[in-house]
Amino acid sequence: MEKSAKYIFLSCGIAAITFVVTISLYLVIAGIPAIREIGLADFLLGTTWQPTGSNPQFGIMPFISSSIFGTAGAIIIGVPVGILTAVYLAKIAKGKTASAIRTAVELLAGIPSVVYGLVGMIVLVPLVAGVFGLPSGATLAAAIIVLAIMILPTIISVSETALRAVPREYEEASLGLGATEIETYLFVSLPAARSGIITAIALGVGRAVGEAMAIIMVSGNVANMPSLFESVRFMTTAIVSEMSYAAVGSLHRDALVSIGLVLFIFIMILHGVMHLAVNGGFKKRS
Template identity: 40%
Template sequence: MKNCRRERCIELFFLFISITALLILIGIFFFLFYTGMQTFFEVSPAEFFLGRQWNPAAYGEPSWGILALIAGTLMVTFGALLIAIPLGIASAIYLSDIARPGIRETLKPAIEMIAGIPSVVLGLIGILFLSPLIAQIFGLNSGLNALTSSIIVGIMVLPTIISISEDVLTSLPQEFREASLALGATKWQMIRMTLLPAAMSGIAAAIMLGLGRAVGETMAVLMAAGNSRAMPSSFFDPVRPMTANIAIEIKEVVQGSLHYKALFAIGLVLFVMTFAVNFISDIIIQRHVRKYKW
């Protein structure tokens, strides 16, 4: 009887924690929604989402277009994924099926430690070492651009993709490997034609979670992206992602002003983007679990 009462208390405690977390998330969303949507009483949605110029503090007519900010965010995000996806999947394959146990036990914690490096440190590395190197290699006046930010964010995304992909590949039944090799497949054929297709939904979920991580990154892109509000035309142009724009301008605005509300509208756009990415990745993971449940 006493044990049942204790278990019931533990269940109620965790239920309370879960409901609290959900209420906090809902509260954040409604605060962003309430504050951000007030922007559209004074600025049309077409101007806000399709305008190419963001200049709320102009002496003349202010501009409220976030298209250049969205473009900067997408360039840094997908540039980071172009770097992180092949490296992450290759590393996961090496750790799960090629590396010796001693090497695996050394490399995996080292890779996961990258996630613990503060983003400001990686941003500092981008400013002091990577950006001069990029400028020298490509003959640029400044190395603070979308390419430098993509490399830095790609490094930050790598632990997520590697860790989840390696866990998915390791969780596949050993019978998959044994049956493939018994049919005469080489180790590479076994990986390419058996393991990767079976683990594809889990790997896709890892990529989606990495995407959410890249979209929400602030400090590294604030330091290494160049902070230009102009519409970028290539990865060698400086950009200002939405997260960096909020971090730069929120301290300068008057609470309750249109500028203040517009920044919260940008935050609402980011919230919806990251929530959608995480929601889709959760669906993919659950589908993978149901498909390969043993």
């Protein structure tokens, strides 16, 4: 009984590893043939995606660059707002106000992505069209705003935890030297919490790059090279929008799986960079 219990638990652990190995292996195995057939350079750098024409072309540069620009835009808007909100929550807000906002942030994190997409589609898209005088508001700009709101909770809660972990003495020393409270929080506490803040940003990037359903509803979904006020298609939304009609066994479908592989590699690189940054940050501090 004792022995078998141990092996049962061990096999549960092995199952977890198996999942990761299976996912990675399967993506590579299923993703490589199409890239081979199309050619790596044509696939990654080609700017035309026309999978069903008489002369099909499979360039995913529009998707890759849309994903990069969309994520960058969301980070540029979401990170400052998120970090400053975290400063407010961790250092300034007291008692009831703080806990009310914290509950609100938790709630924001729990809203399903299709709901963000729905509100974006009904409220934001017409708004963008109206403000910028466009025929349709379903653009990269709308997607960026939705993504920025969606990454807020992650950034706020991770940064807040990091800010709370900053030793009180750092802040007292700064205050003792004559800095005001707000200067202390922004120029002493924030740099001291940098490894946590880097983690927060990396998690935000991960969420933005991987998001599919919210932005498919607001981005118009046309395979253009990215431009702020044009309809775009991301790596994730390319998979969602075409997977249901690409015939099994066709190059079109295999190419969609290859997009999945590229997305997976993006996430893994991000994951590695985050590890390096966080570990480096910790070493510097100690």
